[in-house]
Amino acid sequence: MPPVKRRLLVLAAAASLVVTGTGCVAQGEQRDPPPPRRSASPTPTRIAIPNVVGQNASTALDTLRGLGFSNVDLNTVDGHIIVLIPEHWTVQTQTPPPGQIRQPRTKIVLGCAKNP
Structure with missing residues (x-):
């Protein structure tokens, strides 16, 4: 077989191994099983809502x-229209109340309320 055809044959075989994901396995040798797949939608965790009343927003x-x-x-509770810079506000109320277990x-x- 001419060297050019031999090279093409070797390249085609190597590309086939790469594309199909198969490799050489010795006779009688077993491959490792694929890792288990993760579920597409994991079960959402539930979290206890902390008390943040009195904290800086x-x-x-x-x-x-x-x-x-x-x-x-x-939201605002003191008559202002919108909270623009949370650092200038203090939490007065929260809903749902603290202690409840909820999804993220x-x-x-x-x-x-805006800080004075």
């Missing part, structure tokens, strides 16, 4: 997000 957000809560809203996607609403 920014600190409260960090606390809740650090625990895994991702749906936290800041639970909506948590913090009622805030």
Whole structure:
């Protein structure tokens, strides 16, 4: 067989091994089983809601997000329209109340008052 055809044959065989993911296994040797697949939608964990009333709104957000809560809203309870800079606000109320066990996607609403 001419050297060019031999090279092409070797390259084709190597590409086949790469594409199919197969390799050479000695006769009688077994391959390791593939790792178990993770479920597409893992069971959501449940987390106890901490008491953040009295905390700086920014600190409260960090606390809740650090625990895994991702749906936290800041509302005002003192007549202002919107909470712009959480560092300038203090949490006065929270819903749901502290101590309840909820999923991370639970909506948590913090009622805030602007610091004087």
